[in-house]
Amino acid sequence: MKKTAAIIGGGVIGGGWAARFLLNGWDVNISDPDPEAKRKISEVLANARRSLPGLSDVETPAEGKLVFAETIAEAVHNADWVQESVPERLDIKHTILAEIQAHCRANAVIGSSTSGFKPSELQQGASDPRQIIVCHPFNPVYLLPLVEVVGGENAALETIENATGILDSLGMKPLVIKKEIDAHIADRFLEAVWREGLWLINDGIATTQEIDDAIRFGFGIRWAQMGLFETYRVAGGEAGMEHFIAQFGPCLSWPWTKLMDVPELTDELVKKIASQSDAQSGRHSIRELERIRDDNLVAMMRALKGQNWGAGALLNKYDSEIKAAEPAEIDNAKPIQTVARSIPVDWVDYNGHMNESRYLQNFCDATDRFMEIIGCDADYIANGGSYFTAETHIRHLSETHSAARTYTTTQCLSGEGKKMHLFHRMFHADGSLLATGEHMLIHVDLATRKASSPGTVVARKLEKIATLHAFLPTPEGTGRAVEQGR
């Protein structure tokens, strides 16, 4: 049964909510008096369409229908969920919530995106306070899963249950906060960091760039996968959480932050933390948690490497400096070593060995390096020429495991006109053959996306290597089809 959400206030947050609902198959009614609302929403939606469905490896629901309503009444009358994302002023919120409740269904969830107000403040004077809860999301709402759900003492249990069920179905992470407090949980941390950051800038200690780097090259990466307490549990090492608190407890009285109002670290509080931490993470040993943390960090940092951003850009720079230190002379009379690498921990699959698609990733890197050698490098590609792979044949001859040192050689079987025929061999450092990849590539014009002749320099370099490699024995397995007898 098709469901409908009403989005009241269509800024960055309201627009993000609209996208989250629409791309999960809900119909969405938007109410926003801003004459620019349509344009703004369409920009958020465009961002969401390009990024959100690809988070899934299954077919996500067909997009719902988007309607810009003339009035709040029109927007909310048939809605199962009403999300209020108007400016952060309590008088405005009260007016809007009253208008919503005058026209919406009695069993609709009314969620407020408020960053700071407590539900009891929002519910003041409401015709039915049981229906109104805080549902505080994080930007970009269409990608980040967290929603803080706070009902306070007046919200109905059914409203909370209804809300968390719906948020689950949207792929979000409802975090139900049982006791209301200003700014809920996450924004209290953000606000503390913000205030500390303002001091550092005010006092000339650091710039915005330096503060951001202090976050994204260090604890920021950790916090994307484990939070504060699980991270410290691991850092505490074998002795765990109590040891950690004992070690860093005394700093509570030191001027390590401007936040000098601290609770007393009584035995009772230490025990409370340690036992909550046991309940949270106790199913894993510290060693297991270390490996989980490291696998997560490697996977995320390698993901950022693909985007050439932050810690990932730093890794690319490190690699290119190692490459720059390699001897420039290449012996073109034998297969060329195009790749050498240790297998990343995140390349291993449920069979306990390197996943098959990573072999092609490795061969793709070998092809990229070969292209670079013949002059089809980043500059050449920026000028509109490149090679596309048309056909590939891979043989998996032996298993490969995480951290194994490997190298890959490339033999050019032919390189004439628009075609380039390569044969890669991937070896373990001990010299045993792990896999072979045979590839046919076609030179293309990136503007027309059609086959085209390579530039003169590339053609000449390719031909030179192809001529020399023609003297090499044809690799075993060349021209093989799948299921051909051995």
Added chain:
Amino acid sequence: MKKTAAIIGGGVIGGGWAARFLLNGWDVNISDPDPEAKRKISEVLANARRSLPGLSDVETPAEGKLVFAETIAEAVHNADWVQESVPERLDIKHTILAEIQAHCRANAVIGSSTSGFKPSELQQGASDPRQIIVCHPFNPVYLLPLVEVVGGENAALETIENATGILDSLGMKPLVIKKEIDAHIADRFLEAVWREGLWLINDGIATTQEIDDAIRFGFGIRWAQMGLFETYRVAGGEAGMEHFIAQFGPCLSWPWTKLMDVPELTDELVKKIASQSDAQSGRHSIRELERIRDDNLVAMMRALKGQNWGAGALLNKYDSEIKAAEPAEIDNAKPIQTVARSIPVDWVDYNGHMNESRYLQNFCDATDRFMEIIGCDADYIANGGSYFTAETHIRHLSETHSAARTYTTTQCLSGEGKKMHLFHRMFHADGSLLATGEHMLIHVDLATRKASSPGTVVARKLEKIATLHAFLPTPEGTGRAVEQGR
């Protein structure tokens, strides 16, 4: 020329430093009176060996030599870098630093891992204060790049320059802090969050698990790629940083955190922040920053999906619920739809289309789904049987782009004894054929890693589908080799 680092104090942090140096080809001398030091260091090293080299896509240096020194003098006498990571007590640090300086080279860098002490405090009474600086790393030191480098007024410029050059070569991110302050920069944020967290637990607002979830499902993922200020610049939308500060400035006086000591938000401070933010991020428009942020978030969340952890585990749960809602009946008389997905933004490469290795990733998912259909599912695999791909042939017939909706069908060409021969076809949602994948798989015993017969149920289900699919036309392209005429 081989370089040597002396690691004074071999706990979690010292051990991490040792691993970082060793795996970058440095020799390492360790000094630690703890009788357990060797075991502890070897555990950190084992973690580092499995994770660090795989961050690189090039061949990293051969590991250096590790020596456990009897005395500090022996450890430091030939060292180019001395890293002090002893307990956080100033008197202990002074004693150790004096002993280091009595025996080390005059041009060695002496870095301290101190979380909180200012360099001027460490340098008090030193024979040569110019040599001693803070080099504060983040756990795990072998993976996380950030090092806060603080010299204070007494350190020599050469020491700082020497240190940053070496840290660069180790793949780290030296952040030089020009004005010393207690706890440097990052730990001030961590300490503020820690103190705020203690209050939330003390007051019964949240548990350690809830606090960690509030971090890792929300702003933690953002902070792994952009820090506080760049994130807020984007959130401010078209009007940028000044708008954002104007919007959230008033909350500075609200009780949103226990940190109530805040600088006055004067016009001067607002301008300072806005102009620093322009210098940091002004080369990108807000729209560009949004896309960069979203691409990073998708890549990292998909990376966590591969690890089935945190936000990634949530995405897997979302997918499995969509799968569970699909009709259970499969028509085995025609090719089976095994995958349907939108192409993730991070699957696109420098040619502006889906990278070739992602086709195999998609076909690998199709094979996994087919295995599941014949009963070779997670339980079966946990019991020791699985299929390994032996050979693959891929044809790239048309380009695929980010966010394109696609589906993949699987035809079983044969399935008898230990062999399974599959043919996948990947289509655009409009029905056009994008690529084909022909695969030969072998059933294996996961204990012996050798070919073996599948279990009875799997064999029977496979045979049933193979028999029905034998009536289908053989797909065009079956049995093709690379560079076979068309």
